[in-house]
Amino acid sequence: MKACRSILLITTLLTLAVNSIYGTPNNTLSEEMKTVQEVNFNTDGLYFAEFYDLIFRGHFENIEIRRNDLFLMAIYNQFLRAYGSQCASQLPSNKIELMETVCKRERVTKNGYGTVIDRSCIEYTTIGSGIYAKPDMYRGLKTLEASQNGEAIQYVFSLYSDSNALGNSVDMMHKVNGLKNDLSVIFRLNPCGESGMKRFEENLKRYAEGTSPIRMKTSSKYTLMKESGAPKGNQNYHSLLNDLVANQSKTWMMNRYVLNSISSVQVLSKDTNGAPKTLKANYRYQGFLGDKQGWVKVDFKKGLPNCIYFWDFPKNCKKANSTIVASFSQGRYSKN
Known part of the structure; x- marks a missing residue:
């Protein structure tokens, strides 16, 4: 039943x-x-x-x-x-x-x-x-x-x-x-x-x-980005993570992301080309109990953001927004 x-x-x-x-x-x-x-x-x-x-x-x-x-x-x-x-x-x-x-x-x-x-x-x-x-x-x-x-x-x-x-x-x-x-x-x-x-x-x-x-x-720009892979040079990962989390938070049912609250960005691992393979950072959100802190981890595939994991469901992969990933691939988060 x-x-x-x-x-x-x-x-x-x-x-x-x-x-x-x-x-x-x-x-x-x-x-x-x-x-x-x-x-x-x-x-x-x-x-x-x-x-x-x-x-x-x-x-x-x-x-x-x-x-x-x-x-x-x-x-x-x-x-x-x-x-x-x-x-x-x-x-x-x-x-x-x-x-x-x-x-x-x-x-x-x-x-x-x-x-x-x-x-x-x-x-x-x-x-x-x-x-x-x-x-x-x-x-x-x-x-x-x-x-x-x-x-x-x-x-x-x-x-x-x-x-x-x-x-x-x-x-x-x-x-x-x-x-x-x-x-x-x-x-x-x-x-x-x-x-x-x-x-x-x-x-x-x-x-x-x-x-x-x-x-x-x-070809779709989303196909082209996967073929081109990671952009060259130093990237603003703080801004990238903020945009990825802000985009995901639009689907949250209870909590509300505090915009631009990304902090303590860490590169946990790199690929053979020296590009990040896993990033982790803290962020703040508003919930029933007020202002709280959580963490987010982003895994990269072929140099591009792929899976996003949040502290409350650390095994649950949320796909990175393809528009943001395409922008990253095109170098729009470059520090240069």
């Missing part, structure tokens, strides 16, 4: 259950969308910037969030909902309503004094959300949903065997918050009806369905 309740919690959180009829697919694009390479899509500063940019460019082979990744469903589903809310004028007349999973009947347990000590849902149902999607994008959602059967169950059971289960659960919530922040600004960066957004939509659907993308010739 505990596992079943956890499955329902996970699927509700990621809005995996969408039970409605299929729409009529629309795979046609204008010749301009198929051939023109000079289309822009701005992802700077977004939490999942690298993913969005690679989807837009059709460089599926470089995407780290694979089709069987449970979180891809969350990205796709929440994008549809954000698009349906913010770009409703772009929807066709045969649009399809997205559904929501809600509790239909719950079990309430009380102690001998009548105080509720447990409240859990024992029966769910689906209702219309009032948000609509394009039929072909909805088809992509259903295709992805079908391909991920069993992934939610596997994820739940992994929570019981993983020694870092709590850290992974918190990390999932941080990703959800990061996604929420992204979708609150992405349509301001890339207006609904512009070619860049249309290209992103089409390629997102194709990635979900496992079909060939509309591919741009130019």
Whole structure:
């Protein structure tokens, strides 16, 4: 029963259950969308910037969030909902309503004094959300949903065997918050009806369905940074760490990072080229108990920030923001 309740919690959180009829697919694009390479899509500063940019460019082979990744469903589903809310004028007349999973009947347990000590849902149902999607994008959602059967169950059971289960659960919530922040600004960066957004939509659907993308010739700056590696010369690691922690703190649920509070920066290890392999520093944050100090550690891969570890979940890797990493690779943190 505990596992079943956890499955329902996970699927509700990621809005995996969408039970409605299929729409009529629309795979046609204008010749301009198929051939023109000079289309822009701005992802700077977004939490999942690298993913969005690679989807837009059709460089599926470089995407780290694979089709069987449970979180891809969350990205796709929440994008549809954000698009349906913010770009409703772009929807066709045969649009399809997205559904929501809600509790239909719950079990309430009380102690001998009548105080509720447990409240859990024992029966769910689906209702219309009032948000609509394009039929072909909805088809992509259903295709992805079908391909991920069993992934939610596997994820739940992994929570019981993983020694870092709590850290992974918190990390999932941080990703959800990061996604929420992204979708609150992405349509301001890339207006609904512009070619860049249309290209992103089409390629997102194709990635979900496992079909060939509309591919741009130019490489993503996030791919180029991994090829170029670490910048030359002395770097301002104090500023770099401040930006990385400030970016991560946008997804925190309780604590608030005190800006520019990075101190005691240490290089714990170096690679064969003499560049940092691991950095560690202290920082301050505001919590329930006032101003506190924590530490952060950053591991580098091929000379670039890769994993960020915080004192409260020291085994939990949080990926460094790709926009900041690209700036670092381009030498924007250089002291020279």
